[in-house]
Amino acid sequence: MRAHTVILGAGATMAAIPNGDRNGKKSSVMNGMIKKLGLSDLIENIKLNTKSDNLEDIYSELYLKPEYKQIIFEIETRLYRYFSSLELPDEPTIYDFLILSLTEKDAIATFNWDPLLIQAYIRCSEITENLPHILCLHGNVAVGYCKEHKERGTKDAICPICKKQYPPTKLLYPIKNKDYKNDEYIKKNWEALDFMINNSYMLTIFGYSAPSSDKEAVSLLKNAWGNLQDRELEEVSIIDVIDEAEIVDKWKDFICSHHYRYSINFFDSYLAMFPRRSCETVFATYSFNMPADNSKGFYQGMDWNDLYEMIAPLKNDEMITPKNEMLPLYYTDKK
Numbered sequence: 001m002r003a004h005t006v007i008l009g010a011g012a013t014m015a016a017i018p019n020g021d022r023n024g025k026k027s028s029v030m031n032g033m034i035k036k037l038g039l040s041d042l043i044e045n046i047k048l049n050t051k052s053d054n055l056e057d058i059y060s061e062l063y064l065k066p067e068y069k070q071i072i073f074e075i076e077t078r079l080y081r082y083f084s085s086l087e088l089p090d091e092p093t094i095y096d097f098l099i100l101s102l103t104e105k106d107a108i109a110t111f112n113w114d115p116l117l118i119q120a121y122i123r124c125s126e127i128t129e130n131l132p133h134i135l136c137l138h139g140n141v142a143v144g145y146c147k148e149h150k151e152r153g154t155k156d157a158i159c160p161i162c163k164k165q166y167p168p169t170k171l172l173y174p175i176k177n178k179d180y181k182n183d184e185y186i187k188k189n190w191e192a193l194d195f196m197i198n199n200s201y202m203l204t205i206f207g208y209s210a211p212s213s214d215k216e217a218v219s220l221l222k223n224a225w226g227n228l229q230d231r232e233l234e235e236v237s238i239i240d241v242i243d244e245a246e247i248v249d250k251w252k253d254f255i256c257s258h259h260y261r262y263s264i265n266f267f268d269s270y271l272a273m274f275p276r277r278s279c280e281t282v283f284a285t286y287s288f289n290m291p292a293d294n295s296k297g298f299y300q301g302m303d304w305n306d307l308y309e310m311i312a313p314l315k316n317d318e319m320i321t322p323k324n325e326m327l328p329l330y331y332t333d334k335k
């Protein structure tokens, strides 16, 4: 079975900690970020062309003017510090569900700098080690990378070869023309994503509204996905709080006629309805008309025990099925 690739934007982190993180800190989209980071005083006396309070717009403008180098450095430092401080609450979050909904043939590629997805990955690996690849498309405050040995890991871990603690990865800041090839770690993540998308049967875009400063990113994604006429069987899903017509229009270059699923809530997505078998189940439904039972998946309010018990039979199937065979269709009726 081919892969399921999930692309995450800021909306996904907001869905993961709707009431703030462990310490009540909220993540945020770029609007209002300047105030939140206490940067208002810094840019107060600067005459900006942009009227927007969006960090991406402000950063982009300052970045182009060499006299604001020090302010740019200060913004970067505060952003890095703020995102590093975020911590997951104890109970399972959407990020835990998301990670457990996929397996090692799949990938989650995130545009987010925050460490929450990585924190979820670490605790979910105690339930199963059969987890998706994580790709950080704009760098991540929780990830380190050893340039010399091309190894990566969490920032507090050590490189298995030189035994030195991983240096932090650079964050790719919101300038209009981003260079995805300049930083080796980010470049490698994009290459891996290109491969994954190419080999995907399903593509889910979660909380990522393709802001105008990400033009280059969207065109890279489109290149990887290829022509629509070659993607007639594939299934694209969108999870977003943005109105359906608006968000579908943004992603129209990825969607073949009406072949897509839109949901506001993660729990109504294929990922949550058919965890760990989304591709298998959707393929069986569309190609063989096999009805699927959507009552066996994740639901809101599950605790760690519920999750552990729900995953157990799926995990068992994964362990006993030879690698070259198709996994049993867990969610289709066996009548």
Ligand SMILES: [Zn+2]
Residues within 6 Å of the ligand: 146, 148, 149, 151, 159, 160, 161, 162, 163, 164
């Ligand atoms: Zn090393």
